Amino acid sequence: MLNLLHGELYRLLHKRSMYIYFALLAVGYALIVFVRSGGFMPESLVDDAISAFAFLPVVVGGFFFAALYTDDLSAKNLISLVGFGINKTKIVIAKFILVALLNGIVFVIAPVFHGALYALFGQGVSGEALSLLYADVLKLFLMTAAFSALAGILVYGLQRPTIALVAYVLLAFNVVSGLIATLLNMVDPLLKSHLIPGITDNILMGLISGNSFVYPAAEYFVYVALVLVASAFVFTKKEMEF
DSSP states (O other): OHHHHHHHHHHHHTOHHHHHHHHHHHHHHHHHHHHHGGGOOTTHHHHHHHHHHTTHHHHTHHHHHIIIIIHHHHTTHHHHHHHTTOOHHHHHHHHHHHHHHHHHHHHHHHHHHHHHHHHHTTOOOOHHHHHHHHHHHHHHHHHHHHHHHHHHHHHHHTOOHHHHHHHHHHHHTTHHHHHHHHHHHHHOGGGGGGSHHHHHHHHHHHHHHOOOOHHHHHHHHHHHHHHHHHHHHHHHHOOOOO
C-alpha cells in the first residue's frame, strides 16, 4: 500500500501541467480580487470567499479526480497496476487517500491565499473571519472527497474516463444532488438532509453554532465507507483486458 501511495504521489508531483494549472488559477483569482478591490465592503472578505470557494470542488477537485482516476484509464495505468499483482481493493483505498490528501492541501491553502490577497488590497483579516472560511472549506472538502469516491464507482465499474469525469462534474455542481433532493421532497423533505450536501451542511452548522456534529460526521464516514466498499466490489468483479 505504501509503495503504491508513494508511486502515485511521485507521478502526480512530477506532472508539470499541475503546477501550470494551479499557477494560472492563482493568477486569475488575484486579478479578480484586484478588479473587485475598488468596491470592498467590511463583509467582502467572507462573502466573496464563500462565493468563490463554491467552485473549489469543480476547479480543484475536478483536476485531482482527472489526474488520479481518469488519467489512469486513458494511460492504461490501472491495467498495469493490476498486472503487477496489486490488490484491487488496495488500489481503491490508495486512490481515495491521495485524492483526499491533495484536495485537503489545496483547500487548507485557499483561505490563507484569499486572506493574503484581500489584506494586500487593504481589507483587514480577522481570526473570526478565517474561522468561518475554514468551516466553509471543510464542508466543501468533505463534499469533494465524497463525490470523488462516488464517481470512482464509475471509474472502476465502467472504465470510461469521459463518463466518469462528467459524472464527477455533475456531482460537484450539485446537479445530481439537486435532482434527487427534488424527488425526495415529494416523499419527505427531511430525507434530503441525508444526501452529501445535507450531511455536510449539518456538520458545518454544528461547527459554527458550537453544537455537536457527531451524528452527521458519523453518517458521512459511513456513507464514504459504503461507497468505497461498492467501488472495491465492482472493480473486483470487472474483467480487465491486458
